[in-house]
Amino acid sequence: MSAGAAAAETTRRPRSFPLLRFVxxxxxxxxxxxxxxxxxxxxxxxxLPGDAAGAVLGKNATPEQLAELRGQMGLDRPAAARxxxxxxxxxTGDLGxxxxxxxxxxxxxxxxxxxxxxxxxxxxALLAAVLMVPLSLVLGVLAAIRAGRSADHAISFTSLSVxxxxxxxxxxxxxxxxxxxxxxxxxxxxxxxxxxPLANPSQLVLPVxxxxxxxxAGSIRMxxxxxxxxxxxxxVHMARLNGYRERLVVVRYALRNALAPAxxxxxxxxxxxxxxxxxxxxxxxxxxxxxxxxDSVAIRDVRxxxxxxxxxxxxxxxxxxxxxxxxxxxxxxxxxxx
Amino acid sequence: MSRLRFARTPSGAVGxxxxxxxxxxxxxGPFVAPNPPDEPIxxxxxxxxxxxxxxxxxxxxxxxxxxxxxxxxxxxxxxxATVLAYLLGAAVGLFAGHNRRFTDAFLMRGADIALSFPPxxxxxxxxxxxxxxxxxxxxxxALVQAPLVARIVRTATAxxxxxxxxxxxxxxxxxxxxxxxxxxxxxxxxxxxxxxGLRFTYSxxxxxxxxxxxxxxxxxxxxxxxxxxxxxxxLDLNPLVILAPAALIALLTIAVNTVGDAIARSLGRSSxxxx
Numbered sequence: 001m002s003a004g005a006a007a008a009e010t011t012r013r014p015r016s017f018p019l020l021r022f023v024x025x026x027x028x029x030x031x032x033x034x035x036x037x038x039x040x041x042x043x044x045x046x047x048l049p050g051d052a053a054g055a056v057l058g059k060n061a062t063p064e065q066l067a068e069l070r071g072q073m074g075l076d077r078p079a080a081a082r083x084x085x086x087x088x089x090x091x092t093g094d095l096g097x098x099x100x101x102x103x104x105x106x107x108x109x110x111x112x113x114x115x116x117x118x119x120x121x122x123x124x125a126l127l128a129a130v131l132m133v134p135l136s137l138v139l140g141v142l143a144a145i146r147a148g149r150s151a152d153h154a155i156s157f158t159s160l161s162v163x164x165x166x167x168x169x170x171x172x173x174x175x176x177x178x179x180x181x182x183x184x185x186x187x188x189x190x191x192x193x194x195x196x197p198l199a200n201p202s203q204l205v206l207p208v209x210x211x212x213x214x215x216x217a218g219s220i221r222m223x224x225x226x227x228x229x230x231x232x233x234x235x236v237h238m239a240r241l242n243g244y245r246e247r248l249v250v251v252r253y254a255l256r257n258a259l260a261p262a263x264x265x266x267x268x269x270x271x272x273x274x275x276x277x278x279x280x281x282x283x284x285x286x287x288x289x290x291x292x293x294x295d296s297v298a299i300r301d302v303r304x305x306x307x308x309x310x311x312x313x314x315x316x317x318x319x320x321x322x323x324x325x326x327x328x329x330x331x332x333x334x335x336x337x338x
Numbered sequence: 339m340s341r342l343r344f345a346r347t348p349s350g351a352v353g354x355x356x357x358x359x360x361x362x363x364x365x366x367g368p369f370v371a372p373n374p375p376d377e378p379i380x381x382x383x384x385x386x387x388x389x390x391x392x393x394x395x396x397x398x399x400x401x402x403x404x405x406x407x408x409x410x411x412x413x414x415x416x417x418x419a420t421v422l423a424y425l426l427g428a429a430v431g432l433f434a435g436h437n438r439r440f441t442d443a444f445l446m447r448g449a450d451i452a453l454s455f456p457p458x459x460x461x462x463x464x465x466x467x468x469x470x471x472x473x474x475x476x477x478x479x480a481l482v483q484a485p486l487v488a489r490i491v492r493t494a495t496a497x498x499x500x501x502x503x504x505x506x507x508x509x510x511x512x513x514x515x516x517x518x519x520x521x522x523x524x525x526x527x528x529x530x531x532x533x534x535g536l537r538f539t540y541s542x543x544x545x546x547x548x549x550x551x552x553x554x555x556x557x558x559x560x561x562x563x564x565x566x567x568x569x570x571x572x573l574d575l576n577p578l579v580i581l582a583p584a585a586l587i588a589l590l591t592i593a594v595n596t597v598g599d600a601i602a603r604s605l606g607r608s609s610x611x612x613x
Contacts, residue, residue: 033454040455044463164595165588166543168550172566172584180577187573275456279547283570294551297462305466309459316456 019328026324030317037313038090042083045302045309086306095307098296110307114292116193118311121281121288123197125273127204128211132273133266136216137255140223140262145250147228155220163217167276171210171283178206189286197286207284214276215269222265226258233257260327267323271316343604350600357593360586364409371403376558383575393576396569405582407560411549412590415476416541422480423537427487428530432518434488435495435526446492449485457482457544465553475554479544483537487530494529495522528605535598539591546587562587 070076077085089096095110143155162170175187189203197204230236231254239249278290285291289308296304344350373379378398385393392401430449434442461478468474498504499522507517548554549563557568562583569579 033451036451037455041463043467045466160595160599161592164539164543164591166546166550166563166591168547168563168566169584169587169591172580173588175573176577176581176584180573187570271456275458278458278462279550282551293459293462294553297466297553300466302466305463309463312459313455317454320454 022328023325026321030321033317034310034314038087038310039083041306041309041313042079042086045306046079046082086303090307090310096303098301098304110304113304114289114308114311117287117289117292120191120197120286121277121290124204124207124211124281124286124288125270125277127208128215128273129270131208132212132215132219132269135212136219136223136266136269137262139216140220141227141250141255141258143220143224144227144231144258147224147231152224156224159217159220161217162213163221165214167210167214167279168283170213171206171280174206174209174213187284189284191287193287207280207286210280210283211273211276214280215272218272219262219265219269223258223262226261227254230254230258256330260330263326263330264323267319267326270319270323274312274315274319344597344600347600347603349596350604353593353596353600356589357597360409360590360593361413363406363586364413364590367406367409371400371406373400373403375399375404375407375560383569383572383579385576386578392578392582395565395576395579396572401565401576401579401582404560404565405562405586408562408565408583409586409590411555411559411561412542412546412563412587415472415554416479416538416545419476419479419545420483420534420538420541422476423483423487423541424530424534426480427484428491428523430484431488431491432495432522432526433514435492436499436514436518436522442492445488449488452481452485458547461544461548462551462553465548470553470556472555475545475548478548479541482544483540487533487537490529490533491526494526498522498525501525532602532605533598535594535601539595539598542587542591542594 067076075082086096093111095114098108098110098113139155143152146152178185179187185206186203187206189197189207191197191200191203231250233254236249236253239253240246244253277288278293280286281288281290282294289312293305293308293312296308345354376399378394379400380390380394380398382394382396382398384390387393390400390402392405395401395404430445434445460482461475464474464478504517504521507521545554546563549561550567552564552567555561555564557564565583566580569576573580
């Protein structure tokens with residue numbers, strides 16, 4: 001075996017395994033985080049002495065009634081046992097029964113109540129994400145290559161203003177323009193249970209626009225910042241001096257290197273979509289997971305709050321892991337230094 | 339007047355003027371409001387008229403008076419949450435950055451985990467456990483922000499902690515608290531200042547969002563966010579009842595963010611994005 005082949009051998013081998021190790025480590029770290037989060041969610045929602053049974057029966061309940069319902073809901077067992085039950089249920093997909101079901105005198109599985117809203121929310125978030133990623137790249141790059149000129153000023157100023165607005169303000173202003181003033185879209189998005197939100201796309205326009213407004217601004221600014229930096233790098237100057245066409249320089253030299261930080265920002269904004277969707281669904285009365293969560297908090301349906309909170313946290317963490325992976329795959333430098 | 343250097347840039351000056359105007363309106367508004375904010379004085383949801391320039395809300399209350407009363411809560415709650423976040427975060431960050439052993443790893447791992455949880459969900463979980471109250475809201479928002487402050491302060495402190503004057507103070511045998519307060523704090527202050535606008539903006543957004551969801555301040559409080567929430571269904575009868583508070587929240591956050599950005603630039607730092 002020649003020396004060159006041996007060197008190639010040593011450089012190639014640690015390449016495939018570290019990536020797998022990285023993935024496994026990231027997923028393990030994510031699971032540990034999720035476990036800590038689950039402890040917090042459980043303790044956070046159950047610190048008050050008044051429990052879900054009391055909330056269901058109201059102030060006039062007799063101690064016997066309370067004890068019976070507590071028994072039904074499993075609230076008479078120690079907290080640690082209930083936590084382990086819940087955790088076991090999460091792993092096997094059995095989320096328990098909702099308190100609002102007990103309020104109506106029946107045992108209703110939480111999963112049945114959140115399945116439909118979850119699909120509705122994911123539809124909304126995916127629509128927004130599909131539009132957000134290309135738009136933030138195009139507008140960010142546009143602002144960067146026109147840095148200092150009027151197009152850049154317009155994009156930068158608008159995004160600096162919008163980035164600081166609460167989602168419900170963006171949504172309210174959009175409603176005022178598109179409903180009160182122009183009369184194009186309705187201010188509420190009613191999706192009948194069991195029907196796809198896509199069946200009536202016009203009522204998705206305002207929620208999706210609001211989500212876009214809330215998340216696009218931040219990612220445009222970061223893509224622009226990364227791109228401005230990349231455009232000033234030596235290899236870009238070199239490429240220009242070599243006489244490459246500007247479009248080639250921008251796309252192949254600058255953009256590729258500005259992409260890695262951009263992916264992380266876009267991931268941040270996807271996470272933000274997951275969080276911001278709560279307020280937006282409430283604003284438009286959109287029957288999604290966020291509205292379901294707010295409703296459960298309002299009536300203190302502890303078990304349902306716990307389940308939705310942990311679901312959203314898991315989604316949040318998963319987005320982070322996928323983003324880290326994409327970054328590692330995109331940037332060769334990071335891949336070899338694993 | 340190097341402290342006000344940021345106000346000499348055009349955007350800094352405009353932002354500052356706007357900020358002063360909105361704060362003045364929020365703080366002085368209650369003194370000039372023509373009507374009591376929580377008493378019905380007319381037909382619900384009528385448009386503007388001579389005596390009532392912004393019309394009435396869904397209970398027939400004067401929108402102008404409610405708008406004039408409704409800014410204080412946002413400012414005070416978000417302000418209190420931000421101050422608390424800085425006290426908590428700066429304390430943790432300073433000690434972690436100074437004492438870079440076990441405490442550092444432990445505290446910063448904690449911050450990482452805290453940051454991997456959606457802030458609004460965190461607040462909703464707290465509300466489920468502790469009930470809706472102003473103190474839960476303020477402490478919750480502070481707890482959301484503290485890890486972010488701690489991270490920035492820790493990085494800045496760790497940079498300073500290896501400098502000669504800190505090592506000299508350690509060699510003189512000074513106590514940790516004295517070193518942190520006299521040697522480190524003045525030197526990490528710029529890093530802290532560069533971030534204040536962003537943190538305050540974020541506090542306003544979180545406080546307003548929770549109030550909007552009806553899980554913070556309760557009716558009949560006058561609060562800009564709550565006004566938008568409770569009048570949503572009356573939108574087509576009197577749009578001003580939504581427009582006025584929405585525009586004021588927008589002006590407030592834009593002003594704070596612009597001033598924060600100008601301060602960060604004047605300190606030679608580009609501002610970071612809100613998470």
